[in-house]
Amino acid sequence: QKEVEQNSGPLSVPEGAIASLNCTYSDRGSQSFFWYRQYSGKSPELIMSIYSNGDKEDGRFTAQLNKASQYVSLLIRDSQPSDSATYLCAGGGSGGSYIPTFGRGTSLIVHP
Amino acid sequence: DTAVSQTPKYLVTQMGNDKSIKCEQNLGHDTMYWYKQDSKKFLKIMFSYNNKELIINETVPNRFSPKSPDKAHLNLHINSLELGDSAVYFCASSPGQGSSNEQYFGPGTRLTVT
Numbered sequence: 153q154k155e156v157e158q159n160s161g162p163l164s165v166p167e168g169a170i171a172s173l174n175c176t177y178s179d180r181g182s183q184s185f186f187w188y189r190q191y192s193g194k195s196p197e198l199i200m201s202i203y204s205n206g207d208k209e210d211g212r213f214t215a216q217l218n219k220a221s222q223y224v225s226l227l228i229r230d231s232q233p234s235d236s237a238t239y240l241c242a243g244g245g246s247g248g249s250y251i252p253t254f255g256r257g258t259s260l261i262v263h264p
Numbered sequence: 265d266t267a268v269s270q271t272p273k274y275l276v277t278q279m280g281n282d283k284s285i286k287c288e289q290n291l292g293h294d295t296m297y298w299y300k301q302d303s304k305k306f307l308k309i310m311f312s313y314n315n316k317e318l319i320i321n322e323t324v325p326n327r328f329s330p331k332s333p334d335k336a337h338l339n340l341h342i343n344s345l346e347l348g349d350s351a352v353y354f355c356a357s358s359p360g361q362g363s364s365n366e367q368y369f370g371p372g373t374r375l376t377v378t
Contacts, residue, residue, distance in 0.1 A: 184365075186366060186367075188369075190305075194371075194372075195354055195369040195370060195371050195372050196307065196354070196367075196369050197369070198366050198367065198368065201366050238305060240307060242367075251309060251320055251322070252297070252309050252312075252367065253309075254306075254307040254308070254309075256304070256305065256306050257305055257307075
């Protein structure tokens, strides 16, 4: 069973701090990883994708991928209360065997 | 313009009934998906179609039957509804079927079976 695992949280950080969200995956064949943000009662919204080892930055968000350790993370700098949501990590196998697999999500609370 | 739309947004029905959920995307994507998100927020893929062809069919009761009349539409029909079917069902689309494809989700349909 191919799995993507996340700590369900909640992760609570003060406004302005760095929030660090982590994800591990079991399928070594996974090539691509995605972070989605889901506000309560809303649908998942893509915020970052990462395909190569290393860091990828987009505004206040940085995704990190370490394929050797099968580890993906998302850093949110200068966290704002509006960042409070559940963050879903997603990955999957490669090529024709790709089946999107989501983690259970980490709840992030940014308090003023 | 809504990229991925679903109807209805809410669906309340009794056990044993048959219901359908419709999904449409105007992004020009080739691949569409149905996901189920349970009360614990776990998002699990059910089906995927690429250009009207079924490519992913996860372990789902055969009471659930997807149908894709064209690549912009993917509908989900559920027969003999059960209490355990209560969940939020999300439709999504992506440009292609490979692992590099980002997915765009519809607003969800909250199904409640009583």
